Amino acid sequence: MKLLHSPIFRSFSSKTYIPSSRGMGISNEVLNIIEKEDPIEPALDDLVDFMCPNVVSFILEQKRENRELSFRFFIWAAKRNRFISWVSENMIEDMLLRDGGFDLYWSVLDKLKLSGIDITSRAFGTLIWGYWKVNKAEKAVEAFGRMNDFDCKPNLFTYNMILHITVQKDAILLALAVYNVMLKLNSNPNCSTFSILIDGLCKSGKTQDALKLFDEMSERGVLPNKITYTVILSGLCQAKRTDDAHRLLNVMKSRGCKPDFVAYNALLNGFCKLGRVDEAYTLLRSFESEGYVADIKGFTCLVDGFVRTKRIDEAQSVFKKLLETDVVPDVVLYTTMIRGLSGAGRVKEALNLLRDMTGRGVQPDTQCYNTLIKGFCDMDLLDQAQSLQLEISENECFPDTCTYSILICRMCRNGLVEEARNIFNEMENLGCFPSVVTFNTLIDGLCKAGELEEAHLMFYKMEIGKNPSLFLRLSQGADRVLDNVSLQKMVEKLCESGKILKAYKLLMQLADCGVVPNLVTYNILINGLCKSGKINGAFKLFQELQVKGHLPDSITYGTLIDGLQRVDREEEAFKLLDQMSKNGCMPSAEVYKSLMTWSCRRGQIPIAFSLWLKYLRNQAVRDDEVIGLIEKHLEKGELEKVVRGLLEMDLKLEDFDSSPYNIWLIGMCQERKPRDALKIFSLLEEFNVMISAPSCVMLIHSLCEEGNLDQAVEVFLYTLERGVRLMPRICNRLLQSLLRSQDKAQHAVGLLERMRSVGYNLNDYLHSGTRSLFRRWNRRETEHLSPG
Template identity: 45%
Template structure:
C-alpha cells in the first residue's frame, strides 16, 4: 500500500487523506492497532494532513488497545495542530476514561467539550452517566439525566437502562423500580438489558423470589434471555450459596442451546473456592476443558486464591507455574493472591522475590532500560511527559510501542499489591519496611488509597508509634485537604484503644465541617463543642445525630467507636446512655459493641442493663459469642435470678441459637440443676 502511494507521489499525484483514513480504519476494525498507528504516522511522509475522522479512528484504536495515556497525548497534538475535535472525539476519549474508572477526568473532558461549543449527543450523555453511576455518584447521574431534556437531548432506552443499572449496582433497587414505573407510565418498554440489570440488582439484594418473578415475566413477554443474563443469575445464586439454584440455571441455559463461556464457569469456580470446596472447583475446571472452554487468567487466579485461603501455598505455586506453561499470563490479582498467601505462611523472602519478579515481568531488558536509561521513567508522571513529548514530535508509533511494551512486559504492581505487602510487614511489626514501601509506591507514581493510609496508621498505633501515626495523618491533611471517613474512623479507633477518648471525639468535631461543608463557626458545630466541653456527651451525640439526619447521612459511626472507647475507660454508664440514644434514633448498634457492653455490664454487676442489651441483640437476630452469652447466663444464676436466665435462654433458642451446642457444661449445670 505504501509502495503504491510512493509511486503515486513520484508521479506528482497527491495522496488523499481519504486513502489513509480507509487504511487506518481497516487496520483498527481488524484489531491491528499498531498497524493503524503506523499508517497514521506515515501520513506526514506524504505531506497528508490528518482529518478529524482520521484522528478519531486512531484515538478509538488506542483506547481499544488499552493505551489511554497515548490517546490523551494524541488528543493534545490534535488540538495543537489546529484540527478541531468533534463530538466523536470526546465520545471516544470519555468512553476510554470511564472504562478505566477515571470518571473525574471524563467530567473534565465533558466540561472542555462544552467550552468548545460542542453540544453533547445522547451517546456522550449515556457514557458519562454510566461512569458516574459506576463511581457511586448516582445523585450527579440523576441531575445529568434531568438536564438532558432541558438541553434538547432527550434520553433514549440505552440511557434509561444505564441509569437503572447504576441505581441497582449502588444498592438502590427500590429507587430503580420507582424510576422504572415513571418511565413505563411515559411509554418506556423494558427490554433484555433492562430486565438484566433489575434482576441483577434484586439478586444482589438477596431478593431472589422477586428476581425469578421478573425472569418469568420476561419469558412471558417473549423477551429472550442471553448468556449474559444467565451468568448474572448464576453468579447471584452462587454468591449467596444457593448452588442448587445456580446449577439448575446452568442446566436451563444449556437446554436452551447456550454454551456457558469462561466467565460463567469462573463464576461457579469462585463460589466453590469461596466456601473452600476445592475438589468440586477442580472438577468444574476439568469440565471446562472437556467442553473446550479455555481457562483464562481469571480462572487460574480464582484457583490460586482458593488454595492460598486454605493455606495450600505450594499447590497454588504449582497452579501458577502451570498457568505460565500454558501461555496464560498472570494478572496483578494473581500476584496479589500469591504474595498474600506467602506472607500468611510466613514465607516473607519468597513473597519479596515474587514481587520483584512481578516488577520485572517478561521483559527485564525493557524494565532496566526504563529505570536506568537516559530518559528514566520513574513514575506515571514522567511516563506521561515522555509520551506527550514523543507525540508532539511526531513519534506516535514509537510512543505506542513504548506504552504497549510496558503493558506487555509484565504486570505492573498496583496499589493493592503494595497494600498487601504493607499489611504483611505491619503484622510482623516491621514498620520501617512498611514505611519504605509506602515511599516507594509514591516514587513510582502510584497514589496511596484509604486502605494504604488506614493500614499504616493502624500499624503505627499498634506498635505504639503514636507520633509517626499523627505525622502521617497530618501529611494527609496537607496533601489532599481532607482524609476519608475511613481514615478518621481508624484514627478514632486507635485513640480509643489507647484510652484517649477526648482526642477521638475532638478529632470528629474537627472533621464535621469538612464532611458537611460547614463553617467552623456554624452554630451547630459551636453547640456540639460547648456540650462536649461541659461534659454532656449524650447531648453531643443527640446534636450530631440531628445534623446527620438533616444531611441524610446517618451512620452508627462514630458513635459505636466512642461507645467502645467509653467501655475501655470504664465509663460504663455513659456507654449505656449512648446505646439508649442510638436505640431511640433507630440507629443499629453493631454486634461487637453489644457483646463488649454486655461483658462490661456483667463485670459491673449491672445485670438488668446487660439483659436489656441481650434482648436488643435478639430483636436484631444477632448471634453473640459463646463466651458472652454463657457469662451473662451464669451471672444471672449466681445472682439468684435463675428463672430470668432460663427465660433468656428460651428466647435465645427461639431466634436460632442451638442451645445444646451453645451452652457450656457449667452454665447448663447452673441453669437446670435441681
C-alpha cells in the first residue's frame, strides 16, 4: 500500500513522533504539507482519512501553545468533506475564545489565502459560530460578508447559521434579504432554513408572511418537521388564531409528526390568553391521554387564563394544586398569580404571596415587583407603591423603565404632574432611559393639565434623541424617510451588492436609536391641541407626522375631525372624512359617532342618521337592501320605522353598539323634541337595549320642561329598575317639578321611598330647595287632614 510507504505515515508510526511535548517533527511535516499541498504525495488523502484523529489529538491537545499551527491544520483539513469532527471544532472554538484567538485565526486565513490554499465555508462556519457564542453578532455578520474576499461560497449550514443570528437579533429584514440572495445563488433551503425564517416572521408579528413561507416550503418539496410545525403553531397562537393553530396540530399529528410539550404548551397558552380557559382544560385532558404531563409552563398557562378572565379563586385553586405536586413554582408563575390578585384589588394577598415566594427560595425579579407596584397604584396607594420601588434595590434588582412608567402614569392620572416630572428626571439621572410609553404618559398628563408648551418641549426632547429619520437622512441622503418598505428595499440592495455588514449595522443603529415619537405620541399631542382650540397647531403636527414616515390612523383623523367641529369648521371636518377614505384609512365607528354628535348639537338630526347609514354600508356584514329600505323611511320622516329597522338589523350581529341610538335620543332632546326622543326610548326598552344615564338625564329634563311629568317619572323608574344611578341635579329637578305641581306631589313622596330602597343616600342627594318644598307639602297635607 502506498500509505505504508509514505514518509508521513512512517513519521506517525515511529516512536519519535508519538504525541509528546517534544514532538515537533510532525508539526513541521504537517506545516510543510499545508504550505506546499504537494500533488505528488500519493498518500495525502489517505493519510487525512486514516490518521486525522491522531493529528487532531496531537496538534489540538498537546500543542495548544502553538495555536497558529492548530488553526492552519484545521482550516486546511476542513476542506476535505471526509474530515468532519465536532470534537475538533469544539477544540478550535475553545482556542478562539482565548486572548487574541479571533485575530490569530484571521491572520492564518490571510496566510493560507496568499499560499493559494482554498478556504472552505466550514472554516468560516466555525469562526462565525465562535463570534456568536461570545455575543459578537456584528463580527459574525462581518465574517460572513468577508467570505467572498476568500473566494469562499457559503454552504447551506453557513447560510442557516447567519439566518439564525440575524433572526435572534430581531433583524428579520436582513434575514429575508440574505434568503433572497441565497435563492439567487441556487443554494436550496432546507427545513432548518424555513424554520428559522418562519420563527423570525412570527416573532415580528408577520404571521401572514410566515404562513406564505410555510406554503412556499411545500412548493419547494421541503417537508416540515416538528420544529417547523411548532414554530408556526406558536405564531398562530401569538396572532390570536388559536383555532387555526389547533387545526394545524391535528394536521401535524396526521402526518406522523408527534407534538412535544412545547407545541402543547403553546396551544394551551393561546387559548388561555384569549380567555378560553374551559376549552384549554378540555384540550389539556385530551393532551394527557396522549402522554402529555403538565409542567411549570402548562400550569402557568392555566393560571394566566383564569387571571385574564378574572376567575381569581380558580387561579388560586390551580396554584395550590401545583404546590401539592413535584413541580416547583418559578418567578413567572408567582408573578402571574400576583398580577391576578392585584388586578382584583386584593393587594394585601398579593403582597403576602411576594413574601411567601421569598420564603420558598424563589427570588422576585423586577417584573414581579412591577406587577405589585401597579396593583398598589391602581388602588391609589402611591406611598406603598413607592416603598416597593425602594425595596427592589434591596433584593439585588434595579427599578427599570417599566417601574418608573407605572408610577408616572398613576401620578399623571391623579393630576400630580409635577411629582411625575420629578420621577422622570430622577429616572434619567439614574441612567434608566425612558421608553416611548414613559414619554407618552407624561406628555398626555401635561396636555390634560393644560401645560401644552411643556408637553411640546417634552416631545422635542424625545425627538432630538437618536432619531431614526434623522439618522437615515444623514447616512443615506436627505430624501430618505423611515418607512418599512423603503427600508426593506435598501437592505435588499445592500445584501445583493455583498454589503451584508453595512445592512446589519443600519438595522442595528435604527434599533438602538433610542426613544422616538410614534403615532401614539402624535395622537396625544394633536388631541391636546384640539381640546384647547389650537386646531392649526394640530394640523401642523398632522403634516409633520406624515413627513416623518408615519401613516395617520383612524384615531388621528377622528381627533382632528372632532377638533374642527369644536371650532365650528364643520365643512372642513367633512372634507377630512372624505380625505381619510381616499387615503385608504377606513373611518371607524368612533369617527362617525363624533360627527353624529356634533350634527345633533346643531339640530341636523337627519344628517346624523344618514352618517350612520353610510357607516353601515361600509360594513360587509350589513344587508344593503335593508339599509336601502331604512333610508326610504328616513326620507319620509318615519322615525319609528327607521329605528326599529336598524335595531332589528343590528341586534343580529355580535358587535351591537347602542351608542348611535343614545346619540339620536339626546339629539332629539336638544332639539326640544321630547316626544320623538320618547319614541326612541320606548323602542330601545322594547328591544331590551340598555339606555345610557346621559340619555335618561336629558329625556327627564326635556319632559319636565314640557310638563310631561308622568313620562318623566316613568323614565326615572326605569333607571331605578336598571340600577342606573343619576346625579343629584336631575333627581332634584324632577322632585321639585312634582312638588310644585298640585296633583303630582304625591308621586314625589313615592319616588323618595323608591330611591331610599335602592341605596340612594337622601341626606347627600336632596338640595335645600327640595327639602323646603317637601316641608311645605307636609304642612299643607297636615293642615288639610286636621279637623275643622
